[in-house]
Amino acid sequence: NFSQPTCNFIRKALEEYYPPKNDLISHVVINSIVQKELKAKRNLDSIMIPNVFDFNEKLWDADNYNKDFREKLGIKDNDILMLQATRVTNRKAIELAIDVVGEMKKGENRKILEEAKLYNGKGFKEASRIVLVLAGMIETTDDYVERLKIRAKESNIELLFVNNLVEHSRCTKNNNKTYSLWDTYVFADIITYPSIQEGWGNQFLEGLFAKKPMLVFEYDVYKEDIKRKGFKIISLGDRYKLDEYGLAKVEKKIIKRAAGECIKLLIDKDYREKMVEENFQLGREFFSHESLEEKLKMIV
Numbered sequence: 001n002f003s004q005p006t007c008n009f010i011r012k013a014l015e016e017y018y019p020p021k022n023d024l025i026s027h028v029v030i031n032s033i034v035q036k037e038l039k040a041k042r043n044l045d046s047i048m049i050p051n052v053f054d055f056n057e058k059l060w061d062a063d064n065y066n067k068d069f070r071e072k073l074g075i076k077d078n079d080i081l082m083l084q085a086t087r088v089t090n091r092k093a094i095e096l097a098i099d100v101v102g103e104m105k106k107g108e109n110r111k112i113l114e115e116a117k118l119y120n121g122k123g124f125k126e127a128s129r130i131v132l133v134l135a136g137m138i139e140t141t142d143d144y145v146e147r148l149k150i151r152a153k154e155s156n157i158e159l160l161f162v163n164n165l166v167e168h169s170r171c172t173k174n175n176n177k178t179y180s181l182w183d184t185y186v187f188a189d190i191i192t193y194p195s196i197q198e199g200w201g202n203q204f205l206e207g208l209f210a211k212k213p214m215l216v217f218e219y220d221v222y223k224e225d226i227k228r229k230g231f232k233i234i235s236l237g238d239r240y241k242l243d244e245y246g247l248a249k250v251e252k253k254i255i256k257r258a259a260g261e262c263i264k265l266l267i268d269k270d271y272r273e274k275m276v277e278e279n280f281q282l283g284r285e286f287f288s289h290e291s292l293e294e295k296l297k298m299i300v
Contacts, residue, residue: 019042019044032225048225049292065170066179073162077122082192089144095194098132098159100192103255104263113263119265162184186210213262
């Protein structure tokens with residue numbers, strides 16, 4: 001780990017020689033924050049190449065293989081599926097998604113959902129649920145998952161950890177069908193992406209391509225390199241504090257506003273479609289393979 005050298009000799013070597021200065025070397029960084037740090041610390045210029053996605057790929061959709069995904073999870077068609085597709089680790093701040101779902105479940109918001117048709121034509125009934133599905137691997141060395149479960153229990157939130165059913169690609173494991181990560185997006189109503197720290201943000205691109213509304217905490221790289229492109233999100237703001245349990249918290253008014261925006265996107269089909277289509281086109285313009293090709297021409 002470059003940030004934690006094991007002795008002074010290594011520390012000094014890293015400070016003096018890393019990254020190297022050489023006219024034959026071009027430096028590439030993933031975000032503008034690192035780009036500025038590289039210039040400030042080593043006086044090195046660099047080219048920024050962000051994460052990209054193939055926006056010309058066939059759109060993910062329901063098919064004969066994945067059509068039973070909700071049924072496999074015990075989630076009905078008129079339930080609301082909030083998808084956290086990232087790995088489960090502390091910096092993903094999944095607790096913020098739990099807080100928003102808790103607000104969505106409150107009486108006044110449930111009443112709005114029950115009195116209106118959902119964007120997909122389904123009816124949200126008295127017995128309908130709002131479920132937060134976590135599709136990624138658990139990658140935490142402390143008790144983060146237990147703290148998430150406690151937070152969820154306090155607000156009577158259903159958390160479903162389904163990584164045992166999800167692989168990178170469709171396959172069969174131990175005679176059981178597993179779904180691809182892309183399959184999980186197909187059946188999500190809203191994507192939750194409350195990370196407080198990211199090097200860039202793969203799930204954001206995946207959500208754009210999936211044409212789903214996204215609940216996003218505006219982490220530093222998002223603010224610096226993504227927000228200015230004009231994407232429409234359900235914002236969790238850009239400031240947080242840690243509570244006594246070491247979990248992220250944002251102001252209550254922001255949670256309420258985000259929950260209200262989620263409700264609107266669940267019942268207003270035209271508003272929803274306009275948002276996700278515009279986001280998709282912006283993603284294609286700025287973060288496609290074609291945009292990558294243009295950037296690579298600058299260094300090869």
